Amino acid sequence: MLDPRTVRTEPDAVRASQTARGADPTVVDRYLDLDRSRREAIAAFEELRARQKQLGRRIGPAQGALKRADAADRDQLQREVDALLSEAAGLADEVKAAEARSAALQSELDEVALDLDNLVDPAAPVGGEEDFTVITEVGEARDFAAEGFEPRDHLELGSRLRAIDVERGAKVSGSRFFYLTGDGALLELALLNLAMSLATRNGLTPVIPPALVNPAAMAATGFLGQAAENVYHLQDDDMYLVGTAEVPLAGYHADEILPAEDLPLHYVGFSPCFRREAGSHGKDTRGIIRVHQFDKVEMFTYCDPADAVAEHDRLLSWEREFLDQLEIPYRVIDVATGDLGASAARKFDIEAWIPTQGRYREVTSTSNCTTFQSRRLNTRFRAADGTVAPVATLNGTLVAMPRVIVALLENHQDANGDVRVPAALQPFLGGREWLRAPQ
RNA sequence: GGAGGCGUCGCAUAGUCUGGUCUAGUGCGCCCGCCUGCUAAGCGGGUUGAGGUCUCAAAGCCUCUCGAGGGUUCAAAUCCCUCCGCCUCCGCCA
Numbered sequence: 006m007l008d009p010r011t012v013r014t015e016p017d018a019v020r021a022s023q024t025a026r027g028a029d030p031t032v033v034d035r036y037l038d039l040d041r042s043r044r045e046a047i048a049a050f051e052e053l054r055a056r057q058k059q060l061g062r063r064i065g066p067a068q069g070a071l072k073r074a075d076a077a078d079r080d081q082l083q084r085e086v087d088a089l090l091s092e093a094a095g096l097a098d099e100v101k102a103a104e105a106r107s108a109a110l111q112s113e114l115d116e117v118a119l120d121l122d123n124l125v126d127p128a129a130p131v132g133g134e135e136d137f138t139v140i141t142e143v144g145e146a147r148d149f150a151a152e153g154f155e156p157r158d159h160l161e162l163g164s165r166l167r168a169i170d171v172e173r174g175a176k177v178s179g180s181r182f183f184y185l186t187g188d189g190a191l192l193e194l195a196l197l198n199l200a201m202s203l204a205t206r207n208g209l210t211p212v213i214p215p216a217l218v219n220p221a222a223m224a225a226t227g228f229l230g231q232a233a234e235n236v237y238h239l240q241d242d243d244m245y246l247v248g249t250a251e252v253p254l255a256g257y258h259a260d261e262i263l264p265a266e267d268l269p270l271h272y273v274g275f276s277p278c279f280r281r282e283a284g285s286h287g288k289d290t291r292g293i294i295r296v297h298q299f300d301k302v303e304m305f306t307y308c309d310p311a312d313a314v315a316e317h318d319r320l321l322s323w324e325r326e327f328l329d330q331l332e333i334p335y336r337v338i339d340v341a342t343g344d345l346g347a348s349a350a351r352k353f354d355i356e357a358w359i360p361t362q363g364r365y366r367e368v369t370s371t372s373n374c375t376t377f378q379s380r381r382l383n384t385r386f387r388a389a390d391g392t393v394a395p396v397a398t399l400n401g402t403l404v405a406m407p408r409v410i411v412a413l414l415e416n417h418q419d420a421n422g423d424v425r426v427p428a429a430l431q432p433f434l435g436g437r438e439w440l441r442a443p444q
Numbered sequence: 445g446g447a448g449g450c451g452u453c454g455c456a457u458a459g460u461c462u463g464g465u466c467u468a469g470u471g472c473g474c475c476c477g478c479c480u481g482c483u484a485a486g487c488g489g490g491u492u493g494a495g496g497u498c499u500c501a502a503a504g505c506c507u508c509u510c511g512a513g514g515g516u517u518c519a520a521a522u523c524c525c526u527c528c529g530c531c532u533c534c535g536c537c538a
Contacts, residue, residue, distance in 0.1 A: 047496055052448040058507090061519045093518035159535035262493085383494095391475095393493075 006380040007121050008395075012036055022124045025342040026129050032120045033269050039117055043110040050103035057096045064089050069232040101217060107131070123377035125342045126314075126351035136341035137354075143325070144334030147357045147416065158361040159411040160292035163189060165422045166441050169293060169410075181282060181297045183407075188440045192413070193300065193406050195433035198273060200302045200327060200403045204273040207323055209304060212274040214253035217244050222256040225382045227348050234283040250274030251400045254305035255382055262393055263386045269308035269316055273403060276301065293407040294366065302403040307384065310376055313397035317373040322399035323367045327403055330429035333412045334358040336365055348374045357412035368408045371401030 012019050016037060020030040071082040085392055086315070130138045149156045163169025168189025174182035185193055201211055223229050223245040228236055239244040247253060254274045278301045289295035304323065308316045321337070328335050340352040349372035356365035376395035379385070386396045417425040424440040431438060 044496070047507080051496065054508090055506060064518060068464085090518055095518095097518060312495080334483075 006118055006377060007124070008376070008380065009040060012121065013040065019054045019121065019124065023122065025125050026122055026345065027133065027343045028122055029120065032117060032393070036114065036117050036121065039110060039114045043107065043114050046107040046110050050100070050107045053096065053103050057093065059098050060089065060093050060096060062095065091379050119405055122345075122347040123350050123375060125345065126373070128339075129345070129351045130339055130341045131343075132341040133343040134341065136343070137358065138341075140337040140339055140353070142334075143329070143337040144332070144358070146334050147360065149360065152420070155414060156360045157418060157422055158292065162414040162418055162422055162424060163292075163410075166414075166424065166440055167443055168192065168414075168440070171293065177243045179295075181295065183296060184295050185410075186444045187443065189410070191434060192410060192440070195430055196303065196404050196406060196409060197300075198433045199330065199430055201273070201275070203323070203327055203330070204302070204304065204403060207271075209271040209273040212250075212254065212257075214250055214257070214274050216247050216250075216253070216276045216278055216279070218247055218252055218256065219244060222252060222259070223247075225259060225378075226252045226255045227381065228380065230347060235281045237279045237281055247276065247280035248280045249278050249301060249400075250276040250303040251305060254303065254400070255378060255398060258307060258384045259382045261384055261397060263307065263384070265309065265386050265388050266309040268386055268396065269306055269312060272305045274303050274305065276303070278405075292411065294411060300406045303308070304371075304401045304403055306399040307379075307386075307396045308399070309386065309388075310395070310397040313373050313375055313399060316397070316399050317351065317353075317371065320371040320399055321355075324355055324371060324401055324403060328355060328357065328368070330427065331409070331413060332427040333409075333416050335368070346372070348372065348377050350375045350377070356418065359412060366408065366412075368405060368412060369402035372399065374398045374400070375381065 007019065012033060016033050020033050023030040023032065064086070067082070067086050071079070071086055130136055147156075151276070157165075160169065160171065166189065167187050168185065170184040170186055171182075174184050205211060217239070220229070220243060223236065229243075230250065232248075236248060238244075239246070253276070254272050257272070258270075277298060279298050280296075282295060282297060285295060295300075296350070304320055306316050306320065325335075335355050336359045338354050338356060340349075340354055345352050352370060352372045354367050355369045357368045358364075359366045375397050377397040378398045382398075384396050385393050387393050413427075414424050417427065419425065422442065426434055426438055426440060
């Protein structure tokens with residue numbers, strides 16, 4: 006949700022931002038029209054309501070006087086009370102009508118406001134999905150030809166190691182489900198522990214949140230908008246399965262005013278993630294690149310909006326630190342305006358090199374949502390001078406398990422199909438240097 | 445799943461039975477000022493959030509806000525309904 010004052014005072018900037026995203030800029034004008042009508046309706050209602058209150062305050066005393074009155078005064082007072090009551094009754098109807106009109110315009114405005122995406126950061130590259138800019142490339146893709154063997158893909162490696170089982174996943178749950186077994190299961194736990202130790206060393210607070218949330222939490226994070234078709238909904242209980250820990254971490258401080266001295270707040274949540282993957286039939290059908298359920302470690306920051314850009318860089322640096330430790334080649338891209346998602350002003354993706362695909366694939370993503378998300382969540386902070394204002398929120402992936410496992414297996418395989426364990430991960434795998442197929 | 449109790453402006457509490465004098469009182473905490481070698485005490489004032497209006501801005505004025513949403517009424521913290529949360533007891537259960 007944008008600040009209404011921004012739309013009012015800088016409509017051109019909002020239009021330009023919408024255009025950069027490939028979204029509709031004329032929403033701004035519909036918004037401004039409705040906003041004007043709404044404010045007129047509020048003024049009309051409040052004026053009537055004030056009159057009603059003034060009138061109402063005279064009724065009690067008048068009735069009291071009537072009760073105590075002598076017979077002589079009674080008729081006169083009775084007439085006065087009756088007059089007051091009938092005037093108040095008429096006014097009550099007007100108030101009710103004016104209030105209804107004002108409420109109707111408010112909800113219309115709220116509806117239109119949903120079509121206004123966050124203002125893009127001027128630093129973000131303008132364009133569509135393909136117009137990202139590459140910020141940096143780290144590490145080098147192995148030359149398997151020079152090493153004299155053809156790399157196996159993650160599913161082949163995972164099956165050989167008895168680490169990944171998609172057949173039984175499909176048997177029990179359907180396509181896009183999988184089991185991690187043996188070293189596969191241990192590998193996820195090792196990645197989790199490495200991530201958590203890195204996060205706590207950097208001062209983040211670990212959180213294990215609920216993965217099932219109510220409609221308010223889901224809506225406030227914006228996932229019931231265009232992403233709604235990818236969200237699992239439990240009809241009987243009207244609950245949603247989260248697609249990321251961002252949802253419960255964002256909802257954590259909803260409707261709160263945080264003391265400025267507590268900021269920035271850094272959380273790191275570990276949760277299962279559920280995604281329906283509607284509309285991606287036929288895409289990434291092999292292996293565990295795209296699945297309906299996986300586990301993820303997600304960072305979430307609440308901060309003073311003035312610090313948001315610096316905090317965004319911190320999240321990115323923590324993501325990079327993690328991949329550096331896994332010795333996986335990757336590149337960092339600055340996502341283009343057309344591919345940001347409604348909440349983000351700017352987004353950096355880290356893409357790991359996947360040898361058997363011969364290209365980079367997204368493994369983590371970090372977004373600066375500025376105050377867009379917090380306005381809907383109603384999460385604010387009290388500055389030193391006592392003023393209250395929306396906080397900025399940012400999120401970033403530390404580990405999305407399946408994709409990191411894919412990158413790890415493929416990049417660290419040897420000619421036999423065994424997989425080298427990077428040094429940083431060894432302490433979390435009982436000191437083992439290799440994952441080898443069981444006999 | 446069943447029965448009962450509770451939810452008030454940071455915290456604690458009054459008000460709800462019996463609707464209007466609640467423009468929500470009081471204590472504590474916090475902030476400002478006075479007083480004072482300093483500190484404490486004492487004295488005075490302030491202290492929810494949102495929206496609207498006015499304004500360069502502020503002050504001011506108005507409306508809403510007593511867990512949430514509806515209803516009754518000229519008028520709701522107060523009466524009625526639904527929902528949410530917490531507590532106690534019973535049942536079931538990892």
